[in-house]
Each structure stands twice: as structure tokens, then as C-alpha cells.
Amino acid sequence: MTKKECLRGLGSQMSVTATTTTKRTAVASSAFDSKLRERDDVEYPEGHWIAQSVWHGDAVRLATDALRNHFRDREDVLVAMELVVYYKRGDKKARLQPDVQVVFGVGRGGNRSTYRIWEEGKAPDFVLEVASPSTAENDARHKAIEYAGIGVREYWRLDPEGSLMRTALEGYSVKSGRYGPLEFVERPGRGKYLRSRVLGLDLRTQRSNGATVVVFADPLTGEESDGSIEEAERVRQIAEQRASAAENRAAAAQERAEVAEERAAAAEERARIAEERLRELSERLRSRARRTGPQGLDS
Numbered sequence: 048m049t050k051k052e053c054l055r056g057l058g059s060q061m062s063v064t065a066t067t068t069t070k071r072t073a074v075a076s077s078a079f080d081s082k083l084r085e086r087d088d089v090e091y092p093e094g095h096w097i098a099q100s101v102w103h104g105d106a107v108r109l110a111t112d113a114l115r116n117h118f119r120d121r122e123d124v125l126v127a128m129e130l131v132v133y134y135k136r137g138d139k140k141a142r143l144q145p146d147v148q149v150v151f152g153v154g155r156g157g158n159r160s161t162y163r164i165w166e167e168g169k170a171p172d173f174v175l176e177v178a179s180p181s182t183a184e185n186d187a188r189h190k191a192i193e194y195a196g197i198g199v200r201e202y203w204r205l206d207p208e209g210s211l212m213r214t215a216l217e218g219y220s221v222k223s224g225r226y227g228p229l230e231f232v233e234r235p236g237r238g239k240y241l242r243s244r245v246l247g248l249d250l251r252t253q254r255s256n257g258a259t260v261v262v263f264a265d266p267l268t269g270e271e272s273d274g275s276i277e278e279a280e281r282v283r284q285i286a287e288q289r290a291s292a293a294e295n296r297a298a299a300a301q302e303r304a305e306v307a308e309e310r311a312a313a314a315e316e317r318a319r320i321a322e323e324r325l326r327e328l329s330e331r332l333r334s335r336a337r338r339t340g341p342q343g344l345d346s
Contacts, residue, residue: 087137093160094131094144099179102258106177106207107146110261113274114149117248117263125150127162134197136165143193149173149246170198173245175261178204178211191219195226201245202226207258215252215259216241240264 098104111128118124127148135141148162148171164170174194176186186204194202202219206212218241219226231239232249240249249264255273264271 089137089139091133091139091142091161091163092131094129099181100207102207103177103179105256105258106205106260109255109274110147110175110177110205110263111274113261113263113272114147114246116272116274117265118149122156123152123154125153125155125159127159130159130162132162132164132171132197134164134170136163143190143197145171145174146177147175151245164197172199173201173203173243174199175203175205178206178208180211191226195221201229201243203243203250205252205259205261207260209259216250216261218243218250220244234264234266237264242266 098107107128111126114126118126125148127150129144129146130148132143132145132148133139133141134143150162150167150169150171153167153169162171176182176190178186191202200221204212204217206215209215218229220229221227229241229243232242234240234249238251240251242249246263247266249266251262251264252259253262253273254260255275260273262271262273
């Protein structure tokens with residue numbers, strides 16, 4: 048069996064439990080933390096990333112851009128590319144560097160150079176690793192165990208070349224303490240997707256300039272994005288068209304309100320004139336009654 052065939056078969060074997068060793072390394076013990084609570088002299092270096100290939104780099108960048116665009120209105124969502132995650136205080140070797148990560152509830156503000164779980168208060172919620180010939184086996188075996196150990200809720204793998212994994216896209220979520228594969232969902236007229244309950248999105252793949260990239264679909268609106276400039280421009284144009292349509296509807300509503308107000312004012316004026324005429328008529332009748340006696344004769 049060739050190395051590529053071996054790597055393609057790894058996806059079917061992905062079902063890992065956080066081992067005792069992983070649990071020990073995932074979270075620093077309270078005794079160790081107490082010694083470092085007041086002072087932490089350990090330096091936690093920033094990460095350095097070099098794309099393994101053009102396709103690898105494109106896949107990572109596009110996925111990051113698509114997710115940032117989707118969560119652009121959420122200040123409580125951090126989407127980061129190649130940000131080093133340190134998961135054991137005092138141990139700079141206890142680190143992972145996801146290609147793409149999404150964290151809910153920590154805020155996207157600031158300029159993080161690293162992500163330290165003991166400071167942020169939680170592990171990433173979603174992690175995507177883009178495979179390369181030198182990383183595919185490690186992503187499938189060792190990283191899966193580490194991500195499960197630190198509490199990552201969903202772990203995803205993408206094959207930008209189409210020859211390193213059994214399928215181009217694999218997604219796993221924690222079930223009963225271990226990663227289990229996510230099931231495909233059928234979208235009428237669109238085909239099969241993998242559903243991320245963490246992101247609230249459906250994921251599929253497509254080819255873009257030769258590379259296999261992730262397409263993120265919103266199941267509520269049906270909108271899709273692969274993070275490309277063309278896609279971003281299309282989304283921008285749609286947003287502008289919707290904003291323009293909303294503005295036109297608002298202007299039309301304002302015009303209708305003004306017309307209704309004018310009609311109401313005209314009706315009020317007609318009512319005022321009618322009332323005035325009625326008063327005049329009543330006054331004439333009273334005046335005539337005064338001029339005539341009880342017999343209807345002039346006094």
C-alpha cells in the first residue's frame with residue numbers, strides 16, 4: 048500500500064478518545080497553576096507559518112476570509128489563521144497551531160499574537176486543518192487526540208490536493224468524550240453537505256484555481272461563500288441591492304404616509320367647512336324663527 052493510500056484510509060479510522068496522558072497535558076494541574084498564579088516567567092513564542100504549497104495557502108486563506116465575512120457582525124467571535132494555541136500554563140512546548148480556528152464568546156478585539164487557554168478561559172470551538180503530504184498523517188492521528196484533549200468541539204480536515212485523504216472534507220464532533228464523524232445532510236437542488244452545529248453552517252468543497260477549498264453555506268438564507276474576492280464582491284453587491292431596495296421601500300412608505308397625511312388634512316378641512324356651513328344654516332333657521340311668530344306670521 049502506498050503512503051497516499053494509507054493516508055486516504057485514515058479518515059475512516061478517526062475515532063479518538065482523550066487519553067489519560069492527553070488529559071494530564073491538556074489542562075495544567077491546580078498545584079502547578081498555584082505556583083505560577085502570581086508570576087509566569089515563561090515566554091510563549093508567536094507562531095511562524097509557511098504555506099506548504101500554493102493550494103494549501105489558498106485553502107487556508109479562503110476559509111479564514113469566508114468565516115470572517117460570515118461573522119463580521121459578531122464582536123464575540125474570534126476567527127484566526129495560524130494563531131498558536133498554548134494549552135498548558137508554564138509549558139511552551141504544549142502548543143498547537145490550527146490552520147483556522149473559531150472561538151465563540153472571547154471577543155475578536157485586540158491583536159493577539161498567541162492564544163492562551165488559561166487566559167481566554169476556553170479552548171477553540173472549531174478547528175480546520177488543511178492537509179499537506181508532510182502533515183496529513185499527523186493531522187489525522189496525533190493532532191486529533193490533542194484537540195480532543197483540550198476540548199475542541201469540532202475538528203475538521205480538508206484535502207486541497209484531492210489525493211491525501213479518503214474524502215476531500217472530513218468533520219468530527221465530540222460525542223461521549225470522543226470524536227465521531229459528522230453525517231452528510233442533503234440540501235434540495237444543492238447536493239450533500241456536512242453540517243457544523245458549532246458554526247451553524249453547512250460545508251462542502253469545490254475547486255478554485257486548481258485547489259479544493261471549503262464552501263460555507265448558511266442553511267437559513269441559502270447564501271454560500273468560499274472566501275474568494277469574486278464571492279466577496281458578489282455578496283457586497285447583493286447587500287447593496289438589498290440596502291437599496293430597503294431604502295426604496297422606506298421612501299415609498301414615507302411617500303404613502305405623506306399622501307395619507309395630505310388626504311387626512313384635506314378631509315379635516317372639508318369637515319371644517321361642512322361644520323361651518325351647518326352652523327351658518329342653523330343660524331339662518333334660528334334667525335327666521337325669531338322673525339316669525341308662533342302662528343308662522345310676521346310679528
